Amino acid sequence: MNYDQARYGDDERNEPLLSEKRAAEVDPGEGSALPDELTRDSLELPAPSEPELARHYTRLSQMNWSVDSGPYPLGSCTMKYNPTFTETVAADPNAAVHPDRDPETVQGTLELLYGLQEYLADIGGMDAVTLQPPAGAAGEFTGITVAKAYHERNGNDRSEVIVPASAHGTNFATAAMAGYDVVELPSGEDGRVDVEALEAAVSDDTAALMLTNPNTVGLFERDIVEIADIVHRAGGLLYYDGANLNALLGRARPGDMGFDIMHYNVHKTFATPHGGGGPGAGPVGVVSELAEFLPRPRVREADDGDYELFDPARSIGKVHGFAGNWLVLVKAYAYIHRLGDEGLLDASAKAVLNANYLAERVAFDVPYGPFHHEFAATAGDRDAADVAKAMLDYGVHPPTTKWPEMVPEAMLTEPTEAESRASLDDLAAAFNAAAADSEGALADAPRKTAARRIDQTSAARDPRLSWHALADAGSTADE
Numbered sequence: 516m517n518y519d520q521a522r523y524g525d526d527e528r529n530e531p532l533l534s535e536k537r538a539a540e541v542d543p544g545e546g547s548a549l550p551d552e553l554t555r556d557s558l559e560l561p562a563p564s565e566p567e568l569a570r571h572y573t574r575l576s577q578m579n580w581s582v583d584s585g586p587y588p589l590g591s592c593t594m595k596y597n598p599t600f601t602e603t604v605a606a607d608p609n610a611a612v613h614p615d616r617d618p619e620t621v622q623g624t625l626e627l628l629y630g631l632q633e634y635l636a637d638i639g640g641m642d643a644v645t646l647q648p649p650a651g652a653a654g655e656f657t658g659i660t661v662a663k664a665y666h667e668r669n670g671n672d673r674s675e676v677i678v679p680a681s682a683h684g685t686n687f688a689t690a691a692m693a694g695y696d697v698v699e700l701p702s703g704e705d706g707r708v709d710v711e712a713l714e715a716a717v718s719d720d721t722a723a724l725m726l727t728n729p730n731t732v733g734l735f736e737r738d739i740v741e742i743a744d745i746v747h748r749a750g751g752l753l754y755y756d757g758a759n760l761n762a763l764l765g766r767a768r769p770g771d772m773g774f775d776i777m778h779y780n781v782h783k784t785f786a787t788p789h790g791g792g793g794p795g796a797g798p799v800g801v802v803s804e805l806a807e808f809l810p811r812p813r814v815r816e817a818d819d820g821d822y823e824l825f826d827p828a829r830s831i832g833k834v835h836g837f838a839g840n841w842l843v844l845v846k847a848y849a850y851i852h853r854l855g856d857e858g859l860l861d862a863s864a865k866a867v868l869n870a871n872y873l874a875e876r877v878a879f880d881v882p883y884g885p886f887h888h889e890f891a892a893t894a895g896d897r898d899a900a901d902v903a904k905a906m907l908d909y910g911v912h913p914p915t916t917k918w919p920e921m922v923p924e925a926m927l928t929e930p931t932e933a934e935s936r937a938s939l940d941d942l943a944a945a946f947n948a949a950a951a952d953s954e955g956a957l958a959d960a961p962r963k964t965a966a967r968r969i970d971q972t973s974a975a976r977d978p979r980l981s982w983h984a985l986a987d988a989g990s991t992a993d994e
């Protein structure tokens with residue numbers, strides 16, 4: 516039980532906004548150099564003391580769930596603990612380099628970026644890598660834009676991208692944003708790509724097939740070589756969504772399976788922080804035929820051994836400032852470097868072992884298998900969302916619910932390689948306690964969290980993310 520639970524018991528808790536706590540009038544003074552329409556007469560700023568401020572943010576953090584407080588088996592998202600040594604490395608004052616510096620004066624920076632490009636190319640079986648995209652989804656958009664540039668360069672006007680029904684929502688969004696018609700591919704009975712359906716779906720219009728392997732229920736696409744053949748024979752490209760790469764690290768490479776383009780979710784595979792809207796990275800790797808289309812600039816080693824920036828010949832342009840989110844890339848590099856080949860092999864082994872260990876211990880059915888680093892259990896005749904809410908009361912974060920849709924009332928569970936056996940046992944106990952709860956108890960959960968059930972539709976469609984927005988909506992503390 517955390518501080519807030521002790522303090523507030525079972526009641527919903529609400530931490531007032533700073534602006535509601537104590538506001539101070541700030542006198543703007545006379546004679547601003549700014550034009551009148553850009554100035555205001557008064558400004559109400561919160562004026563908490565230091566202890567008030569520290570407690571405010573500490574309380575907010577306790578109202579939330581974090582991977583620092585317990586396991587977070589949110590399937591597909593790979594919410595694993597980030598070792599703090601990567602933070603220490605990134606916080607080194609020498610790592611704070613202005614991106615406009617002359618390359619000759621930042622050789623160490625460029626060497627690290629180059630080293631990360633090489634690591635990622637090696638891990639993925641790709642020939643060239645850009646570090647510029649700021650997230651996995653941005654990597655997808657970059658990769659599909661590269662595919663488009665490639666087809667256009669070859670005088671090929673292709674209009675469709677094929678996406679399996681079980682794919683992550685970002686795949687559909689990427690294809691549509693890049694200007695393609697999305698062709699949805701139904702899953703086969705075994706939960707994998709239906710090869711016959713794929714044969715029927717490909718045509719002269721196929722620009723690419725986007726696939727993740729293992730797929731979003733953790734199943735390895737055993738027919739991947741045949742799938743690659745089908746797509747390539749039709750003149751299309753095969754895109755790898757790297758979200759599940761931690762299942763394969765050191766064991767199998769997308770490039771060897773026939774993939775032409777991939778993104779790396781460094782926050783899922785290499786333990787950099789999940790962005791949460793902050794800086795992130797989603798590097799993209801491609802086979803050699805596509806390297807000339809990658810975003811600019813990239814880093815290379817010149818003949819004299821120096822590192823330099825260069826613009827690929829037919830670059831699609833920039834997808835982010837400079838070389839990408841540098842300090843995130845430092846953390847990814849540090850993690851890969853410290854783990855080394857053996858550590859990466861160990862990570863994939865534990866990711867798969869942990870998922871299989873946990874699945875054996877939960878009281879819910881797991882309809883498909885054998886799976887790798889994650890599994891989709893079904894809540895059966897229960898509502899998966901109710902089970903998830905109950906799990907919060909048992910002290911763990913719940914799995915992803917109701918997705919992918921091929922598993923009814925799915926609970927997509929990914930414990931990650933970072934959890935110990937004891938913590939997997941805690942997770943299983945939480946699943947099983949929720950499984951044993953009555954319908955009524957489930958419907959009433961959660962009882963011990965800061966907020967009970969929120970209005971998810973409004974939260975998604977009408978988010979109020981600042982106190983200005985709250986004030987405008989007339990929602991204040993006294994309501």
Ligand SMILES: *Cc1c(COP(=O)(O)O)cnc(C)c1O
Nearest residue numbers: 591592650651652683685758780
């Ligand atoms: C997380 C995820 C993405 C999107 O990646 P972000 O880095 O979160 O933008 C894409 N596909 C799958 C399968 C994912 O799990």
